[in-house]
Amino acid sequence: MQSNIVSRLSAATLTAAVLYSLFVMRPGLRIVGVSFPRQAWILEHPFLWSLGLWLWLAVIVGWVGVLISLLGAYAPLHRISTMLQCTLLLIAAALAIAGLAVWMTALPATLRLPSVNELLTLVDGLALGLLGVGALLGGVATSWAALALMRFSPLQKRWVTMAALAGALMAPSPFLLPFPWHLLAAAICWWAWTLHLGAPRRRSDADPAAR
Numbered sequence: 001m002q003s004n005i006v007s008r009l010s011a012a013t014l015t016a017a018v019l020y021s022l023f024v025m026r027p028g029l030r031i032v033g034v035s036f037p038r039q040a041w042i043l044e045h046p047f048l049w050s051l052g053l054w055l056w057l058a059v060i061v062g063w064v065g066v067l068i069s070l071l072g073a074y075a076p077l078h079r080i081s082t083m084l085q086c087t088l089l090l091i092a093a094a095l096a097i098a099g100l101a102v103w104m105t106a107l108p109a110t111l112r113l114p115s116v117n118e119l120l121t122l123v124d125g126l127a128l129g130l131l132g133v134g135a136l137l138g139g140v141a142t143s144w145a146a147l148a149l150m151r152f153s154p155l156q157k158r159w160v161t162m163a164a165l166a167g168a169l170m171a172p173s174p175f176l177l178p179f180p181w182h183l184l185a186a187a188i189c190w191w192a193w194t195l196h197l198g199a200p201r202r203r204s205d206a207d208p209a210a211r
Contacts, residue, residue: 003069007197010062014191017055018184025052031124031178039111039120046108053104057097063138064093066194067145067163074153075145085145092138099130128177135173135183142167155197162193 021029027041028049042049068086075082102123110119146164150157169186176182 003066003073004198006062006065006069007194010059010066011191011194011198013055013058013062014187014194017052017059018187018191020052020055024048028052029180031128035117035120039116042108043111049108050104053100056100060093060096060100062194063142063190064089066197067142070149070153070155070197071145074155075148076152081144082148085141085148088137088141089145092134092136092141094134095130096134096138099127099134102127102130124178129174132174132177135170135177139167139170139173139186142170159193159196162189162196166190166193 025048028038028045030038067089071082071085075085106123107120107127110116110123113119143164144167146160146167149155149163150160153160166186166189169182169189172182
């Protein structure tokens with residue numbers, strides 16, 4: 001099934017992005033506090049910085065791919081709500097990708113300017129604003145799509161709940177960023193959900209009585 005492959009890819013890219021952010025990219029993501037170590041790390045490791053953001057771009061693509069493939073497989077595409085869910089997912093992904101693009105292109109260039117201290121706040125604010133709104137819309141769309149899957153798909157509800165919880169944890173991002181712990185919790189829920197989706201199908205997964 002196509003959704004199985006997409007789910008495995010989503011779980012793999014999410015695992016790589018989270019581990020990379022925690023153990024390699026973390027100095028560049030320390031927005032709160034003294035900014036000089038962060039600026040120095042990004043300037044000294046531009047490739048590592050860009051690579052981490054590319055990994056998160058892959059996470060966004062995988063996340064949208066999983067939900068749209070499941071909605072296409074189980075939810076009637078002619079329903080207005082399904083079309084709205086897909087549209088909202090694409091808008092959220094576009095906003096999040098725009099935020100990552102600001103960090104990928106504008107931030108390293110800003111760090112080389114004389115007025116870096118003033119511009120750094122502006123660039124970070126723009127990137128976090130785009131990411132926050134993208135996460136808000138994406139969280140709403142994810143939880144909404146999960147509710148639709150509970151209704152139309154044979155997937156076990158206790159596992160679909162993990163996707164709904166991931167969306168709920170993403171939604172308050174505009175108010176919580178740059179602190180990322182709610183997104184880490186959402187990532188864990190999404191990781192568990194996609195691992196389940198990517199696992200070999202058991203009979204109980206397709207049995208409506210098991211829901």
